[in-house]
Amino acid sequence: LERTFSMIKPDATRRNLTGAITKALEEAGLRVVASRRVWMSRREAEGFYAVHKERPFFGELVDSMTAGPTIVQVLEGENAIARNREVMGATNPADAAEGTIRKTFALSIGENSVHGSDAPETAAQEIKYWFSDTEIVG
């Protein structure tokens, strides 16, 4: 089984969607094997999204990720990385397919409710950024 890193972003926790989004992930065949609620510092958000630091939206991204609590999660399942990306839908909710989490819940490209790792290397890095091995219980 594969593991991926997932976040339920502040725009979603603010609207009390933690359960609804977790249910959609579970129904897609993913299992939550680690979970924690965190209010990110700017430093944590900047570190996590360092790959985007030259992008014009970086400041907005850090603002939105530090605006409230985030649920950081490790998900496990068959092809978990691709499966999660599929159930999340496109980055911009306007482009997301019907029935995806972003189509159903996201407000805009900036407030798009969820994050999911995009490849095995980034999944490993991102899991390690937020969790120690003993916190992940499969």
Ligand code: GTP
């Ligand atoms: P993640 O799962 O969050 O990584 O989404 P992604 O892989 O579909 O998108 P990408 O890695 O390209 O961008 C990371 C995050 O930056 C997105 O989820 C958005 O929240 C945010 N983002 C991307 N493009 C824009 C933009 O044009 N404006 C704003 N405000 N935010 C953006």
Ligand code: MG
């Ligand atoms: Mg990405």
